[in-house]
């Protein structure tokens with residue numbers, strides 16, 4: 001069934017570390033070999049063996065309209081003919097900035113970069129420069145890309161592979177990152193007490209998607225905002241995942257809690273490598289060439305990537321989010337019914353079109369400590385069952401499903417039916 005993928009993996013392992021360019025793709029935690037893909041169309045992915053899958057990952061979030069989206073392609077074609085990059089200003093960069101500022105409540109000025117990792121790394125440098133303080137507070141199980149300062153109690157691949165502290169991150173760097181527990185304001189207060197006037201910024205995924213889907217409680221975010229204000233600490237929302245996905249204005253719009261700096265990625269590039277960070281003008285103007293904090297990028301804001309991203313941002317509206325909500329709610333309902341009928345020990349966490357089925361006998365998953373107590377063996381078996389029935393899920397319990405607007409009623413029904421069969425087979 002996966003012959004050509006097996007051969008491709010044997011090859012790539014000789015050429016690329018682990019055969020992949022990003023660790024979770026290797027399928028290690030679900031104990032099988034990765035599938036190699038040939039093309040995508042709408043809600044579907046097609047592998048090199050010709051198998052068809054309903055894609056429940058959307059390239060880890062970016063493809064909100066599904067694969068090979070026509071309008072994005074047309075815009076890309078238009079810009080491709082003009083050349084791909086000039087390393088000089090273009091008008092489309094201002095159009096992009098204007099759109100982002102319009103959509104994201106906290107952003108008055110924005111700087112484009114090339115990935116989510118770059119956005120978060122730059123955001124904490126800016127926060128440190130602006131506040132003249134060193135410490136960054138992050139939450140266990142939150143993932144902010146692979147910057148050294150963040151590979152401490154990180155989620156996503158670092159959690160999947162059991163590498164919470166990566167070798168190569170120096171002790172001196174690690175000591176400037178302090179940790180609190182997600183959804184625990186007490187743990188935040190404790191850190192502020194112990195590190196008075198030293199914390200430059202608190203960075204958080206307001207809706208965490210990198211330990212499986214875990215929502216923060218609104219009162220927790222409100223308190224966090226207050227504590228940051230009281231201590232003159234900047235609050236950074238890492239909305240690389242939640243931005244433009246939960247709503248056009250991201251989690252900050254949904255929760256109505258406004259951070260000082262917001263980091264963006266994934267959807268913002270419409271499938272091309274793009275990231276961004278933005279916030280209050282006063283803070284953003286601390287960046288070079290206006291201010292002393294340096295940050296740059298040869299390909300930052302290149303017109304090709306901007307054209308893809310802007311074509312997506314221009315189509316984010318209420319109707320789209322209602323559609324995504326309806327599709328994902330149906331899938332959630334189906335899963336919950338199946339869990340009940342098959343007497344499975346599992347629960348579902350969902351926020352908009354992000355969702356995780358956790359194998360656990362706990363009643364809720366609200367933190368890293370809850371998430372790590374899930375049954376990973378069961379998830380691995382469930383994943384394989386679903387894969388063989390043509391449903392492509394995240395290859396780890398600690399990631400979430402991302403639903404696109406390209407799903408048909410048939411896709412929804414098939415996902416729910418296969419979920420039932422897969423649970424029965426466990």
Ligand SMILES: *Cc1c(COP(=O)(O)O)cnc(C)c1O
Nearest residue numbers: 115116117143144145238240241
């Ligand atoms: C994906 C992600 C990142 C990293 O983005 P890359 O583009 O993979 O570098 C950072 N923060 C969050 C919340 C993410 O989900």
